[in-house]
Amino acid sequence: MTVFRRTDNCMKAGPGLHLKTYLLIFVIVIFAPLGSVLLGKGMRRIGSATTWAPRDFLPVFSRILSNGYIWLGIASLLTFFVAYMLILSWADYSYVQPSTSLSYATVAILSHFLLGELITPLRWVGVLVICTGVFIVGRTSPRAHGAP
Numbered sequence: 001m002t003v004f005r006r007t008d009n010c011m012k013a014g015p016g017l018h019l020k021t022y023l024l025i026f027v028i029v030i031f032a033p034l035g036s037v038l039l040g041k042g043m044r045r046i047g048s049a050t051t052w053a054p055r056d057f058l059p060v061f062s063r064i065l066s067n068g069y070i071w072l073g074i075a076s077l078l079t080f081f082v083a084y085m086l087i088l089s090w091a092d093y094s095y096v097q098p099s100t101s102l103s104y105a106t107v108a109i110l111s112h113f114l115l116g117e118l119i120t121p122l123r124w125v126g127v128l129v130i131c132t133g134v135f136i137v138g139r140t141s142p143r144a145h146g147a148p
Contacts, residue, residue: 018142021087021090021091021142024083024084024086024087025087025096025099025100025102027079027080027083028080028083028084028087028100028103029100029102029103029106030103030106031076031077031079031080031083032076032077032080032084032100032103032106033103033106033107033110034073034076034106034110035072035073035074035075035076035077035078035079035080036073036077036107037073037107037110037111037114037115038069038070038072038073038076038114039069039070039073039074039077040073040115041069041073041114041115042064042067042068042069042070042072042073043064043070044115045067045069046060046063046064046067046070047060047063048060084096084100090142090143091142091143092142092143095137095140095141095142095143096142098133098134098137099134099137099138101130101133101134102130102131102134104126104127104130105127105130105131108123108124108127
């Protein structure tokens with residue numbers, strides 16, 4: 001029976017871990033919503049197929065591939081995905097996921113300014129509740145233990 005062991009040094013929670021964790025959380029909080037909003041903006045400009053017939057999808061697919069907002073959205077989501085994979089390699093998921101929930105506030109702001117959506121006061125209250133929870137989680141260490 002083969003036993004695999006991690007031979008790399010696990011990072012201890014310290015200033016360096018906090019700095020790069022906060023930096024990547026910032027990247028995630030900006031680029032995940034930005035990518036989604038840009039995809040939404042691009043798809044609003046493209047419109048939908050009029051029917052579900054296969055011949056109607058080719059023109060729509062062609063407009064998708066030629067839309068700059070779609071490509072910017074894809075690039076933003078790829079940036080998010082790389083940052084997310086990196087941060088999960090050293091920080092606890094139970095820390096990362098709540099911390100990246102700040103992206104809900106970013107979605108509301110970007111949706112208002114880039115898509116022209118009306119954000120109701122009740123929705124802002126919901127965003128405030130989420131941000132309060134993120135503040136509480138952010139006051140804990142990114143790693144609850146020394147080894148994964």
